[in-house]
Amino acid sequence: MLSETGHPCRGRRPRRLRTAMLERLTGNLSSAVVNVDARHPIAVNKKSGVAFKPGLGPFSEAKTFELILEEAKRADPTWLKELAYSVPYPAHPKQKCDARVTTAEGELFLEGKLLRLKGDNGKPNDNMLMHILSTLNTTAR
Numbered sequence: 001m002l003s004e005t006g007h008p009c010r011g012r013r014p015r016r017l018r019t020a021m022l023e024r025l026t027g028n029l030s031s032a033v034v035n036v037d038a039r040h041p042i043a044v045n046k047k048s049g050v051a052f053k054p055g056l057g058p059f060s061e062a063k064t065f066e067l068i069l070e071e072a073k074r075a076d077p078t079w080l081k082e083l084a085y086s087v088p089y090p091a092h093p094k095q096k097c098d099a100r101v102t103t104a105e106g107e108l109f110l111e112g113k114l115l116r117l118k119g120d121n122g123k124p125n126d127n128m129l130m131h132i133l134s135t136l137n138t139t140a141r
Contacts, residue, residue: 021105024079025072032071041067057116062086065098065112079104 033056040054043063052058059067066085073080082102089095089109097109116125 017105021103021108025101025103025108028072028076028080029068032068032075035075036067036071061112061114062098064114065110068112069099069101 037056041056041059042054043052043058043060044050045052056064056067062085069083073083080101080103082100084100084102085098086096087100087109089097098112099110101108101110118125
C-alpha cells in the first residue's frame with residue numbers, strides 16, 4: 001500500500017500526479033530488483049552462519065526492500081531524494097511503514113511485500129497469498 005498523507009488508503013495529491021509518481025517508482029523498483037539480483041548478493045543464515053545461494057531470494061523482507069530501494073535511489077538520485085526505514089505514519093504514529101520515500105514531487109509511505117513461492121526449506125509456501133492479500137486495518141489507533 002502506498003500513501004503520501006500518512007493514511008494508508010487516502011492521498012491528497014491530484015490523481016494524475018499520484019499516478020505519475022507511482023509509475024516512476026514502480027519502474028525504478030522493478031529495474032532495481034533486476035540490478036541488485038544480478039550482483040548475486042549472498043545472505044547468511046543468522047542461526048547457523050551458513051551462506052545461502054547467491055541472489056535476493058534468501059534475504060529478509062526488510063533487507064530485500066532496503067537493497068532494492070537503495071539501488072533505485074542510486075540509479076535516479078535527482079528524483080529519489082531521501083529514504084527512511086521503519087518510520088511512523090504521520091496520522092498514525094503507533095503504526096510504522098516499511099519506508100518513507102521522498103521524491104522530487106513529495107513523499108510516499110511504502111509497505112513492501114515479498115511473494116515467495118518457496119520457503120527457506122525449498123518446499124512450496126502454501127501460506128504466501130495470506131501474507132500478500134491481506135487487508136490493512138486503518139481504524140486501529
